[in-house]
Amino acid sequence: MSHHLVEADQLVHVYPDGTRALDGVSFTITHGESVAIIGANGAGKSTLLLHLNGVLLPSSGSVRIGHTPVTTATLGHIRRTVGLVFQNPDDQLFMPIVREDVAFGPRNLGFSGPELERCVMDALRQVDAIHLADKPPYNLSGGEKKRAAIAAVLAMSPDILVMDEPTSGLDPHARRQLIGLIREFQHTRIITSHDLDMVYDVCQRVIVLKDGRVAADGPAAAIFADKGLLEECRLEQPLRIQGCPVCGGRPC
Amino acid sequence: MPSLATTILDLRQLDTLARQNSPVHRLDARAKTVVTLIFIICVVSYPKYDIAVILPFSIFPICLTTTAGLPAAYLARKVLAVLPFVVLVGLCNPLIDRETLLQFGQIPVSGGWVSMFSIVIRGTLTIAAAFILVGTTGMTAMTAALGRMGVPRIFCQQLLFMHRYLFVLGEEAGRAARARELRSFGSRDRSIASAAALIGHLLLRTWQRAERIYTAMLSRGYAGAMPESGDHARLAAVDLAFMAGWILIFAVLRMTHLPGLIGPAVKAVFS
Numbered sequence: 001m002s003h004h005l006v007e008a009d010q011l012v013h014v015y016p017d018g019t020r021a022l023d024g025v026s027f028t029i030t031h032g033e034s035v036a037i038i039g040a041n042g043a044g045k046s047t048l049l050l051h052l053n054g055v056l057l058p059s060s061g062s063v064r065i066g067h068t069p070v071t072t073a074t075l076g077h078i079r080r081t082v083g084l085v086f087q088n089p090d091d092q093l094f095m096p097i098v099r100e101d102v103a104f105g106p107r108n109l110g111f112s113g114p115e116l117e118r119c120v121m122d123a124l125r126q127v128d129a130i131h132l133a134d135k136p137p138y139n140l141s142g143g144e145k146k147r148a149a150i151a152a153v154l155a156m157s158p159d160i161l162v163m164d165e166p167t168s169g170l171d172p173h174a175r176r177q178l179i180g181l182i183r184e185f186q187h188t189r190i191i192t193s194h195d196l197d198m199v200y201d202v203c204q205r206v207i208v209l210k211d212g213r214v215a216a217d218g219p220a221a222a223i224f225a226d227k228g229l230l231e232e233c234r235l236e237q238p239l240r241i242q243g244c245p246v247c248g249g250r251p252c
Numbered sequence: 253m254p255s256l257a258t259t260i261l262d263l264r265q266l267d268t269l270a271r272q273n274s275p276v277h278r279l280d281a282r283a284k285t286v287v288t289l290i291f292i293i294c295v296v297s298y299p300k301y302d303i304a305v306i307l308p309f310s311i312f313p314i315c316l317t318t319t320a321g322l323p324a325a326y327l328a329r330k331v332l333a334v335l336p337f338v339v340l341v342g343l344c345n346p347l348i349d350r351e352t353l354l355q356f357g358q359i360p361v362s363g364g365w366v367s368m369f370s371i372v373i374r375g376t377l378t379i380a381a382a383f384i385l386v387g388t389t390g391m392t393a394m395t396a397a398l399g400r401m402g403v404p405r406i407f408c409q410q411l412l413f414m415h416r417y418l419f420v421l422g423e424e425a426g427r428a429a430r431a432r433e434l435r436s437f438g439s440r441d442r443s444i445a446s447a448a449a450l451i452g453h454l455l456l457r458t459w460q461r462a463e464r465i466y467t468a469m470l471s472r473g474y475a476g477a478m479p480e481s482g483d484h485a486r487l488a489a490v491d492l493a494f495m496a497g498w499i500l501i502f503a504v505l506r507m508t509h510l511p512g513l514i515g516p517a518v519k520a521v522f523s
Contacts, residue, residue: 055467076473084471090420091464096392096412108473136267138419156472 004031004081004159004188006052010061013047021047023212024061029205031159034182034189036199036220039209040234045164045192046087048209052162052190053082065160080109083158083187087165089145093137098129098148101137105156123155124148127181143174150181161187167195196238200224208233262330264419266383269322270390276320281389281397283491287498288385292378294502300367301353304511306374312498313380320388327387331379338375342368391415409478417461425454 006029013022021044029035037045050056051063054070063070070078086092095101102120103111111119124130127147137145146166153161166182167175175198182189182202193199199206199220206223208216210233216223223229224237236242243249270277276284291312298306317324349364386394391412399408428450 050467053471055470079471079473084468086464086468088464091461092468094413094416094465094468096390096416100392104469104474105472108475134271137416138264152472 004066005029005064006082006160006188006190007064008048008051008061009064011048011051011058011063012060013044013051013056014059021212022051022058025209025212025214026061027207027214027217029188029190032186032188033205034203035191035205035207036203037190037192037207037209038194038196038199038233038235039215043209043233044212045209047212049084049162049164049190049192052160053084054078055084080156081158082160082162083153083156085150085153085161085163085166087168089142089149090137092149092152093145095137097134097136098124098140098151099133101148102133102152102155105152109156119155119157123151126154127151128177141174143170143177146170146174146178147181159187160190161185162190164192165194166191167193167198196224196235197240200238200240208235262326265326266330266387267390269387270393272321274320274388276316276388279388279494280485280487280491281393282401283487283495284385284389285394285397285401287495288381290499290502291381294506295374295377297506298370298374300370301363303366303370303373305505305509306370306377308505308510309377309502311501313377313384316384316388320384322384322387327380327383330383331376334379335372335375338372338379339368341375342371345371405477412478413465417458417465420461421454421458424457428454 008025008027011022011025012020014020023044025044025048037048039045047056051058051070052065054072054075057070057072065078065081068074068077068081093101095104099120102123103116106116106119120133121130124133127150129144129147129151132140132144132148137148140148150163150166163182166178170178175195179198179201182191189202191199191203203220206216206218206220207214208223208229215233216226216229224241227237230236291309295306295309316322317327345368346362346364349367350362352360353363353366354361389397395408395412395415398411399405432446432450
């Protein structure tokens, strides 16, 4: 496998209305890393994610995926390498049945016949959703929709998985299942979330965004130990490493 | 009047029906679409005062419903729900066309009433046929069939997306309407202003959603054309037989005046 670096270099994005959503963001994520991008609402997380597969292009600075810069000329390659799972699965499951939806990406890549079938089934198997193949998306529960949406992205065999708020709106059981699933993936994973306990479970590294800038970048344990930093960025420690709600003592 | 939510749930049932298995369900979607279209054209093509000659055409929806095992009561409810719009179309006829056309016992019946009744009959038949088509084929197969029959791709995509997001939009509209109701404290003041705001809000939300969906499509390699389904099955003998049979029946019904033939025959038998 090639080295699928994700590099942002002095990335700036200014929306047409003048909002400076990203203001000089730089980082390098190496192959197989699992990285969380956290920050308050409006800190620039979603804008950043949309740059990773070229839905948005930088106003200045650059994004490189495995040494290929993200530009209009390289979009085809970039979108095959970077799979983006949207926050709201309803926006992503646009085909009438799950099987068709999972097949959408591979078909665009030129798959057909038994090869396509195998590709779709493999993706569904990875998220434990083969039984959902012939269901229409509106008949699925939140957790099932999420899994189907992830399968739709996996079917394109991306090297890098980017997920926007994967656990939002899931019940505890579905959330736990999803965490197990994400931990098993071998891809480079980039996740944004407000679910900091999930982040603590899934990611070794955390990048904290504040007002479009990187406020901190380091190992999850170190970032989550820094209460001052988290508070300043409108975040808090994962509940698990906060004190016991009854006696106030630290969990051991 | 059933609420928006129940209407939408009911539409979903049409999708569920389409996933059943019956001789009619197994037919090629193109065959069913063509036959239904010809049926509709035949029914609509009669002169405006015709009623009796149209009635024999009901054999088509009746036959298909029974062979496909569709719940007749459900279909009837669906047709009834749409019928008011059909009545609306013909509503002015009795007012404009007052010339007495026929005598029903002692009661003179004007041409307007006859033509309105004719419109209602045609409406019932064509709407029933359309529901049966969707209920035995499913929207996906139907749009694919339309595409393969040469309907421009862009229309097929629109149809597909409309069908997919009708439910999502319906749910959103339902939530917004409930939120408004909860804060209007039972007052009957349903002003145009608040309705307009609600509809405008829905439009903006739909717009945003459309943009997100498009982004999702781009992310998965969409480049302007929906990928081919790869289904290149040819029409089977049974499909051709289905088409030929029904087209023949429609042709015979359209060319002859069946009630006009049967009526005197029945009279002759009883006299």
